[in-house]
Amino acid sequence: xxxxxxxxxxxxxxxxxxxxxxxxxxxxxxxxxxxxxxxxxxxxxxxxxxxxxxxxxxxxxxxxxxxxxxxxxxxxxxxxxxxxxxxxxxxxxxxxxxxxxxxxxxxxxxxxxxxxxxxxxxxxxxxxxxxxxxxxxxxxxxxxxxxxxxxxxxxxxxxxxxxxxxxxxxxxxxxxxxxxxxxxxxxxxxxxxxxxxxxxxxxxxxxxxxxxxxxxxxxxxxxxxxxxxxxxxxxxxxxxxxxxxxxxxx
Amino acid sequence: xxxxxxxxxxxxxxxxxxxxxxxxxxxxxxxxxxxxxxxxxxxxxxxxxxxxxxxxxxxxxxxxxxxxxxxxxxxxxxxxxxxxxxxxxxxxxxxxxxxxxxxxxxxxxxxxxxxxxxxxxxxxxxxxxxxxxxxxxxxxxxxxxxxxxxxxxxxxxxxxxxxxxxxxxxxxxxxxxxxxxxxxxxxxxxxxxxxxxxxxxxxxxxxxxxxxxxxxxxxxxxxxxxxxxxxxxxxxxxxxxxxxxxxxxx
DNA sequence: TCGAATTTGTGCGTATGTATC
DNA sequence: GGATACATACGCACAAATTCG
Numbered sequence: 001x002x003x004x005x006x007x008x009x010x011x012x013x014x015x016x017x018x019x020x021x022x023x024x025x026x027x028x029x030x031x032x033x034x035x036x037x038x039x040x041x042x043x044x045x046x047x048x049x050x051x052x053x054x055x056x057x058x059x060x061x062x063x064x065x066x067x068x069x070x071x072x073x074x075x076x077x078x079x080x081x082x083x084x085x086x087x088x089x090x091x092x093x094x095x096x097x098x099x100x101x102x103x104x105x106x107x108x109x110x111x112x113x114x115x116x117x118x119x120x121x122x123x124x125x126x127x128x129x130x131x132x133x134x135x136x137x138x139x140x141x142x143x144x145x146x147x148x149x150x151x152x153x154x155x156x157x158x159x160x161x162x163x164x165x166x167x168x169x170x171x172x173x174x175x176x177x178x179x180x181x182x183x184x185x186x187x188x189x190x191x192x193x194x195x196x197x198x199x200x201x202x203x204x205x206x207x208x209x210x211x212x213x214x215x216x217x218x219x220x221x222x223x224x225x226x227x228x229x230x231x232x233x234x235x236x237x238x239x240x241x242x243x244x245x246x247x248x249x250x
Numbered sequence: 251x252x253x254x255x256x257x258x259x260x261x262x263x264x265x266x267x268x269x270x271x272x273x274x275x276x277x278x279x280x281x282x283x284x285x286x287x288x289x290x291x292x293x294x295x296x297x298x299x300x301x302x303x304x305x306x307x308x309x310x311x312x313x314x315x316x317x318x319x320x321x322x323x324x325x326x327x328x329x330x331x332x333x334x335x336x337x338x339x340x341x342x343x344x345x346x347x348x349x350x351x352x353x354x355x356x357x358x359x360x361x362x363x364x365x366x367x368x369x370x371x372x373x374x375x376x377x378x379x380x381x382x383x384x385x386x387x388x389x390x391x392x393x394x395x396x397x398x399x400x401x402x403x404x405x406x407x408x409x410x411x412x413x414x415x416x417x418x419x420x421x422x423x424x425x426x427x428x429x430x431x432x433x434x435x436x437x438x439x440x441x442x443x444x445x446x447x448x449x450x451x452x453x454x455x456x457x458x459x460x461x462x463x464x465x466x467x468x469x470x471x472x473x474x475x476x477x478x479x480x481x482x483x484x485x486x487x488x489x490x491x492x493x494x495x496x497x498x499x500x
Numbered sequence: 501t502c503g504a505a506t507t508t509g510t511g512c513g514t515a516t517g518t519a520t521c
Numbered sequence: 522g523g524a525t526a527c528a529t530a531c532g533c534a535c536a537a538a539t540t541c542g
Contacts (some may be wrong), residue, residue: 007529010451017450033507044531049509059448065508077445082495119538133390152257177499180390187499195327195492196464214446214464219492233398242445242469243497245332249427249437249472257510283526294512315527316519443537 009050012041016051020060020071030068031061033211059214059239065086079244080147080236082192105141109167113155123221135166138206145207146178146241151176151232157185176222176230188193189223192245198239207237214238259300262291266301270310270321280318281311307437307462309489329494330397330486332442332468355396359417361385363405373481375473381405383417388456396458396491401426401482409434426472426480439473444493449485457487464488 005058006014016037037048052069055061063069114134121128132152139147150232151166153176158164163179177187197209199215205214218234236243256264266287269275282290287298302319305311315320364384371378382402389397401416403426408414413429427437449457449465457465468484486493 009529013451035507044532046532050529052508054451054461057448058450063508064539066506067540068507077442189496190499191494191496193329193442193492193494194466196466196488198464214448216444216446238446242439242443244443245497246439246441247495247497249440259510285526296511298514299528300510313527314520316525317521318526 003021008041008043009047009054012037012043012047012051013054015041015057017058017131020055025071027071027073029071031055031071033068059212075240077238077240080241083245097183105146106143107137107139109135109137111135111165111167116152116154120134120231123219124152124154124228126154126156131159133158133164133166141235146236148203148206148235149232151230154228158183180222180224180229181183185224185229187222187224187229189226191223192243193219193222194243195219199235199237203235204237207235209237209239215239216243221241258291258293259304262287262293265291265302266305267308267310270305271310275321277321277323277376279321281305281321283318293418295395306460307465309460310328325490327488327490327492330491331494355389355391356393357387357389359385359387361415361417364412366404367400370481373469374402374478376404376406381409383408383414383416396486398453398456398485399482401480403480404478407479408433430472430474430479435474435479437472437474439476439480441471441473442493445469445477446488449487454487457485459487459489465477466491466493468493 003040011096012014016025016031031037031052032044036044036053037043052061052063054184056063060072060074061069062072075106084238088215112134113131116124116126116128118128119131120129124132125133132154135151135153137147137149137151138145139149151238153166155164156198161183163182166176167180180187189203195217197217198208199213203215204210204213209215214237216234216236216238218236219231221231223229259306260336266275266281271294275281279373281287281302284295284298284302287301288295291298302311302313306313306319310322311319312322323337338369344478362384365380366374366376366378366380366382368378370382374380374382376382385401385403387397387399387401388395403416405414407431411433414434416426419428423488430437445467447467449461449463451461453465454460454463459465464487466484467482468485468486470484471481480500
């Protein structure tokens with residue numbers, strides 16, 4: 001029976017959502033069962049089911065077969081400071097909270113030469129098929145995986161130089177800017193494009209998530225005098241982290 | 251009848267998905283109707299419905315009541331440029347935020363006085379319960395909703411000034427920086443924290459999505475001499491847009 | 501250890517409302 | 522107006538997982 005405007009299942013979902021966000025139903029508590037919802041709200045089994053499905057799609061609750069539907073923990077995502085976030089120490093209130101994630105954890109990487117494909121070639125301003133060095137990283141923070149990264153550098157730039165392999169040599173692991181400077185390439189600009197999508201099964205396996213979890217994807221490209229010198233895809237679990245930028249206003 | 255392992259609706263959804271990604275069902279074509287699916291796959295109405303729902307939740311197709319279910323175009327997400335640099339005097343925030351996109355946007359807004367709650371109060375550096383002006387925006391581009399925004403300004407700052415209401419007066423709709431300058435508050439910094447999560451049903455209803463679609467959430471805070479003067483939550487559908495930052499290095 | 505009760509997840513059939521063609 | 526198709530809703534059935542006495 002439509003006795004208002006919005007569908008019954010959205011009305012029920014809305015009421016339950018309110019109880020969750022208001023803290024009336026804190027994390028780890030069980031939602032009323034489908035049967036309880038049905039009688040409490042005077043709706044049918046289908047409506048109770050659809051309402052639960054809405055909340056599950058929103059990531060607020062999680063159904064456990066045979067047990068119940070439980071409110072999920074939603075930790076406040078920690079900040080990952082991106083390029084440009086420079087907390088000028090002292091006079092500013094940009095408190096670098098202890099909650100902030102430092103990127104100074106541990107990481108593993110593996111590099112290999114390959115050919116640039118369409119999108120990567122375009123981002124690097126080179127021809128598809130040109131040789132690039134591809135390096136894959138897994139960053140960990142306290143043992144917990146926090147970030148995946150795949151970076152590409154044109155071999156036309158770094159080939160036959162000491163910094164060809166990002167993680168080898170005297171400047172291994174020093175970062176793109178320092179490494180490029182060693183071969184007289186002065187990095188002066190960076191673009192970061194932040195998007196989001198459901199994580200791929202492969203990514204979530206590495207990041208310790210479950211299918212359906214959302215990831216942030218940062219497409220980063222470093223430039224030297226207008227020329228792209230490195231580009232990377234950074235994949236970050238969105239339930240645990242956010243990326244932070246700090247910019248001047250003129 | 252389960253004559254395999256995975257649920258029937260997932261089997262049907264999987265088959266239809268394959269046809270879509272393989273190009274057998276290109277964008278703008280109509281899926282078989284529920285009745286057709288029912289008979290073609292030998293399943294019930296419910297299964298056909300659930301299968302369509304899966305594809306809709308994945309954003310691959312879009313149901314149009316009375317017409318059919320259509321394969322959606324999956325455009326490369328467009329850039330929304332976020333930068334602390336104001337392009338020119340008189341430009342609205344919307345123009346700036348649209349950057350790469352077309353310049354013809356419309357928006358609606360509504361303001362009301364309210365009390366700052368926990369998280370907002372903390373972001374504004376004020377006490378919970380302090381009065382703030384809350385303004386909600388719906389930004390559209392070509393009629394299509396592209397962005398939701400809720401902003402908060404401390405009334406201790408703008409109260410009893412001509413710019414108390416963001417969309418009223420001679421500087422209505424001019425953006426935070428210009429309005430603040432009119433009352434001698436010089437905005438010089440901004441932080442943006444980008445996160446992502448499944449959209450809420452209400453948000454997606456406004457943005458034209460379906461429960462389960464991913465949204466980007468930008469928490470933006472403007473500062474004047476280290477003091478927060480405005481903070482906002484910007485909600486953007488992640489399947490259509492990315493946010494872009496362009497920063498100098500060092 | 502066993503078994504009954506509960507709960508989710510899946511599936512079926514049907515009915516009605518409403519938007520589109 | 523009529524036909525088609527999606528959207529919502531009701532009621533029921535059963536399997537699998539879990540819980541608990």
